Amino acid sequence: MRFAGKTVVVTGSGRHKGLGQGILQRFADEGANCVVSDVRIGDEAEEVAQELRGRGAQAIAIACDVSDPAQCDALVVAAAAEFGAVDVMVNNAGIGFMMKPFLDVDPADWAKVIAVNLSGAFYCTKAAAKDMVRRGEGGRIVNIASQAAKTGFPHLPAYVSSKHGMIGLTRASAVELGAHGITVNAVCPNHVTTALGAEQNEYFSKLLGFPTVEAYLANMAAKNPMGRPGLPSDTASAVAWLASDEAVYVTGEALNVSGGEEMH
Numbered sequence: 001m002r003f004a005g006k007t008v009v010v011t012g013s014g015r016h017k018g019l020g021q022g023i024l025q026r027f028a029d030e031g032a033n034c035v036v037s038d039v040r041i042g043d044e045a046e047e048v049a050q051e052l053r054g055r056g057a058q059a060i061a062i063a064c065d066v067s068d069p070a071q072c073d074a075l076v077v078a079a080a081a082e083f084g085a086v087d088v089m090v091n092n093a094g095i096g097f098m099m100k101p102f103l104d105v106d107p108a109d110w111a112k113v114i115a116v117n118l119s120g121a122f123y124c125t126k127a128a129a130k131d132m133v134r135r136g137e138g139g140r141i142v143n144i145a146s147q148a149a150k151t152g153f154p155h156l157p158a159y160v161s162s163k164h165g166m167i168g169l170t171r172a173s174a175v176e177l178g179a180h181g182i183t184v185n186a187v188c189p190n191h192v193t194t195a196l197g198a199e200q201n202e203y204f205s206k207l208l209g210f211p212t213v214e215a216y217l218a219n220m221a222a223k224n225p226m227g228r229p230g231l232p233s234d235t236a237s238a239v240a241w242l243a244s245d246e247a248v249y250v251t252g253e254a255l256n257v258s259g260g261e262e263m264h
């Protein structure tokens with residue numbers, strides 16, 4: 001019960017089987033008050049919150065479009081009003097893919113991906129850290145980057161750039177926030193079969209000439225020493241450790257959770 005009495009906010013966590021839901025399930029199991037947040041709060045987000053309550057946690061759902069700084073400020077205010085403070089902010093909201101060859105990428109699509117994945121993480125980091133600094137009890141920020149933060153992938157230039165940018169954001173914020181007892185780290189998962197992941201599999205299995213999505217997935221699994229795709233629970237384990245008291249001397253890090261597919 002590492003997070004008894006703590007409050008965690010996870011952006012983009014209102015979808016079934018997403019990394020955000022998996023992360024909140026781990027925090028719920030370890031005693032945290034859980035804030036589900038997503039661009040729209042509908043039945044699915046309410047079900048995610050309900051399932052967390054079923055695990056014995058307190059959980060609420062709050063709408064927040066992370067590409068709007070005012071909504072990120074309001075998210076932190078609303079979470080603190082409900083549970084007293086925000087101890088852990090997980091920047092998980094992300095949009096994929098808009099997959100296109102580099103030379104065909106529309107500037108508006110580029111801007112949208114950067115606005116959600118990178119600027120959104122900045123706005124939420126700033127909002128949460130302001131509250132943490134004011135309270136003076138430290139805090140934890142974890143950014144869900146990607147293997148795409150460490151290497152290039154075809155037909156995903158905005159995504160890859162936004163995720164590399166999240167590592168820069170992690171380091172830039174870590175160097176200033178350490179003085180306040182706040183650590184900031186990134187986690188870099190490889191492929192996880194979520195709703196977002198499934199969309200990408202369709203596209204890449206065709207692009208790379210695999211006869212079926214299954215053949216593409218088997219090939220991808222064979223690329224890492226553990227021989228399987230990642231699970232939301234794999235990422236959740238890393239996030240929970242980084243958010244725990246034990247990780248007090250780890251900050252500005254970008255931790256691969258890729259079964260060894262990515263090694264630096």
Ligand SMILES: NC(=O)C1=CN([C@@H]2O[C@H](COP(=O)(O)OP(=O)(O)OC[C@H]3O[C@@H](n4cnc5c(N)ncnc54)[C@H](O)[C@@H]3O)[C@@H](O)[C@H]2O)C=CC1
Nearest residue numbers: 012015018019039065066092093094146191192194196197
């Ligand atoms: N699935 C994978 O293989 C990998 C995913 N990731 C990252 O993990 C994070 C979670 O993705 P998944 O769980 O795979 O997909 P997902 O689609 O299940 O989760 C993303 C969530 O972000 C929400 N969202 C989209 N735009 C938003 C906005 N403007 N404001 C707030 N929320 C917004 C969506 O509604 C959705 O609930 C993303 O940042 C993604 O880039 C990283 C590495 C691998």
Ligand SMILES: Cc1ncc2c(c1O)C(=O)OC2
Nearest residue numbers: 146147148190191196197200
């Ligand atoms: C679906 C999917 N497959 C592979 C990867 C990602 C992804 O989202 C990613 O972000 O980095 C590698």
